Structure formats: structure tokens, C-alpha cells
Amino acid sequence: MAIKWPEVAAGTQDERRVVLIKSLATNNRFYALVDPASGIRNADTVERIPEELVLGVAYPCLEDGLNDFAVIRTTYETLDLFPDDEEMRHELMQIVTEARGKLCRRLAELRDRIASRSAFFLGTDLEEFKTYALDIMQRGYPRRNLDSMMKLSVFSAVAEAEVHANGSEPLYHYEYRDQAGLHRLPAAPARAFVSALFGDVLDSVLDEANYASRYTFDRNVFQKFIALMFVNYATTDPIFYGTNKADYGVSSEREMDQTPLYLAVARELRAIEEAMAGEGAEAIDAHFAGPRAAGQVADRTVQLPGTLVNEDVLLGPLASISANAKQLHRKGDRDASEFSRIILADVSRLVEALKRLGIVSPFAYDPAAPDGAVDESAAERRG
Numbered sequence: 317m318a319i320k321w322p323e324v325a326a327g328t329q330d331e332r333r334v335v336l337i338k339s340l341a342t343n344n345r346f347y348a349l350v351d352p353a354s355g356i357r358n359a360d361t362v363e364r365i366p367e368e369l370v371l372g373v374a375y376p377c378l379e380d381g382l383n384d385f386a387v388i389r390t391t392y393e394t395l396d397l398f399p400d401d402e403e404m405r406h407e408l409m410q411i412v413t414e415a416r417g418k419l420c421r422r423l424a425e426l427r428d429r430i431a432s433r434s435a436f437f438l439g440t441d442l443e444e445f446k447t448y449a450l451d452i453m454q455r456g457y458p459r460r461n462l463d464s465m466m467k468l469s470v471f472s473a474v475a476e477a478e479v480h481a482n483g484s485e486p487l488y489h490y491e492y493r494d495q496a497g498l499h500r501l502p503a504a505p506a507r508a509f510v511s512a513l514f515g516d517v518l519d520s521v522l523d524e525a526n527y528a529s530r531y532t533f534d535r536n537v538f539q540k541f542i543a544l545m546f547v548n549y550a551t552t553d554p555i556f557y558g559t560n561k562a563d564y565g566v567s568s569e570r571e572m573d574q575t576p577l578y579l580a581v582a583r584e585l586r587a588i589e590e591a592m593a594g595e596g597a598e599a600i601d602a603h604f605a606g607p608r609a610a611g612q613v614a615d616r617t618v619q620l621p622g623t624l625v626n627e628d629v630l631l632g633p634l635a636s637i638s639a640n641a642k643q644l645h646r647k648g649d650r651d652a653s654e655f656s657r658i659i660l661a662d663v664s665r666l667v668e669a670l671k672r673l674g675i676v677s678p679f680a681y682d683p684a685a686p687d688g689a690v691d692e693s694a695a696e697r698r699g
Contacts, residue, residue, distance in 0.1 A: 374581060491540075
């Protein structure tokens with residue numbers, strides 16, 4: 317897609333402001349610089365994100381997808397409780413299908429926008445990302461370490477299901493689906509490589525065979541997405557995690573523009589625009605590749621910030637509760653609809669309380685909000 321780069325006349329001040337906007341079409345959220353006169357405000361939801369905007373990927377752009385994964389995984393847990401109830405199974409699999417569709421839309425947009433240079437990972441060295449990912453493909457990475465760093469148990473659970481009982485430390489290897497194209501990956505430019513990985517996860521989401529059980533879903537889909545998130549954290553400046561204490565002092569009396577995250581996003585987006593305007597699209601990737609990209613990547617400790625860990629632990633089950641409540645609402649029964657409304661309202665209040673107490677990030681997604689709705693706390697923040 318063609319990008320029309322903003323032009324600011326010499327001697328004039330760039331009045332554009334950082335906004336985090338959500339696409340109703342895909343449920344993805346991206347950062348962008350917009351003119352206040354455009355009418356787009358921070359935390360807005362739009363039908364589709366304007367094609368001409370240069371988009372930034374940072375927290376919570378990838379993390380939002382964890383809600384869809386959580387819905388699918390916990391639905392399988394519920395299915396295990398009703399092995400002989402075909403009607404229940406049919407209703408629960410509708411929830412899986414809906415979450416799967418959301419994942420497909422999210423991943424397709426990420427794949428396409430990364431490839432077309434209309435979306436950029438902020439603060440991320442893509443060459444280092446590529447080296448890390450190739451290392452996990454070729455040499456493997458200790459499952460125990462991945463679970464420890466990402467505060468999960470999925471990698472070890474998959475290993476246990478595959479009966480790794482010989483006393484050795486099982487390694488996780490990212491398995492690229494397209495074996496015919498695998499030999500071309502190491503030579504691919506970093507941006508094309510990263511886009512290909514998101515396309516690979518998308519192909520895994522689309523594969524019906526991966527929904528036979530929670531094990532097949534974890535092994536062939538969820539592990540892949542978590543591995544990409546791990547690589548992203550490992551190769552991104554922590555300022556873009558959005559977990560600086562100063563990022564949490566947001567209220568109706570304080571503008572988001574002066575938080576460390578939004579200041580960093582503004583600097584990075586303007587630097588990308590400047591590089592693109594001055595050097596052209598082909599030079600942008602090399603311009604933002606850091607010196608660490610050369611050579612073998614040494615193992616390093618990557619620890620997910622506490623608030624992000626809390627989001628996966630707390631918001632994942634809440635996302636599943638919300639999905640079930642929305643399914644209940646669709647039954648059309650008056651009592652069921654009222655119970656659904658109460659459940660969703662309570663989930664939203666709980667999410668807001670978790671944000672207010674600093675247990676989860678103020679940018680965390682409210683899974684109980686109607687699709688396309690802007691949560692009330694975001695509306696208050698933008699005043």
C-alpha cells in the first residue's frame with residue numbers, strides 16, 4: 317500500500333499528537349501521530365485505520381491477541397468438563413470459532429502492514445529479532461526458561477504431553493510450516509522475515525487440525541505466538557513496554573503525551589518518518605538496525621514486567637468469562653441476557669479496579685467491552 321508521508325513546512329511546529337487507536341475491523345491497536353484537527357483522539361475506535369497513517373507497534377499491540385488465545389484455551393478446559401454433552405460442545409466451539417476469526421484478522425493485518433512498511437515495531441532491532449528467531453528455530457531454547465521468563469507453563473505442559481521423561485532438558489524449536497520455503501528464510505531481509513513469521517502463525521491458526529484438542533492448539537499455535545512475543549521483548553528497548561512508573565500516573569488531569577511511553581513513541585515515529593523521507597523505504601530497515609545484530613546472539617535473561625505478567629494471568633480468564641457471557645446473551649432469552657449484562661459489567665469494573673490499583677497496565681484491554689467500544693477509563697484519560 318502507498319504511504320503518503322506527512323510534510324511539515326520549514327519553520328512550523330509539528331502539532332501532531334500520539335494516539336493509540338483501535339480498528340473495529342481487526343481489533344488491533346496501533347500508535348500513530350495525528351493532527352488534532354483530524355478528529356481522531358487517543359483511545360478512539362475507528363471502522364478502519366486510515367491507510368495513510370504510519371503505525372507503531374509497541375505495548376499493547378501484540379498483547380491484545382493474548383485475550384483471543386486465552387478464550388480458546390480456557391474453552392477447551394470447559395469442554396473437558398462436559399465430554400458427553402454435544403449441545404454444550406457445539407456452543408463452546410462457537411466461542412472458539414469466534415476467537416479464531418479475531419486472531420486471523422489480527423495476524424493478517426500485522427503480517428501485511430509489517431511487510432508493506434505501513435507499521436513499524438518501535439524500539440525493536442529487526443535484525444536482532446531475526447537472529448533470535450533463527451536461533452530458536454535452529455538450536456532451540458530451553459522450555460523451562462521460556463515458561464519462567466514469560467510466566468507461563470505452556471511450554472513445559474506440551475513437553476510433558478509428549479513424554480519427555482529421559483531426564484534431559486527439552487528444548488523448544490520453532491517449527492516453520494513451509495518446509496519448501498524454510499531454506500530461504502535466513503537470507504530474507506529482516507522485515508520480510510518478521511512478516512513471514514506472523515504469516516506462519518496465521519497459517520497455524522487457520523489449520524483445522526490444530527483444534528483437535530488444547531494440546532494440539534498449544535503445541536502448534538499458542539507456543540509460536542508466545543515465542544514471537546518473547547523475541548520481541550528480547551530485542552526491544554524496555555521503554556516501549558509501557559511499564560515505567562510514570563506511565564501509570566495518568567488521570568483526567570494529566571495528558572498522556574507527557575508519559576515516558578508516549579514521548580518515546582512520538583520520538584520513534586518522527587525518526588521513522590524522517591528516515592523514510594530522506595533515505596527511502598529500502599534504507600529504513602538498515603537505518604534502525606542496531607550494532608547488536610551482528611554475530612551469534614548470546615543467551616540473555618528476559619523478564620516480563622510484573623504488570624504484563626498480571627495481564628496474562630488475570631485478564632486471560634476474564635476474557636474467557638466475557639466470551640461465555642456474550643455467548644449467553646446471543647441465546648435471546650431475557651433472563652440469560654440480563655445475567656450476561658451483569659457479568660460483563662462486573663468484569664469491566666474489575667478490570668478498571670485492576671488498572672486503578674496498578675496491578676495491570678492502564679493500557680490493558682477490557683475484554684468485556686462491546687466490540688468497537690472505547691473503555692470508560694480511556695475516555696476519561698483523554699478528557
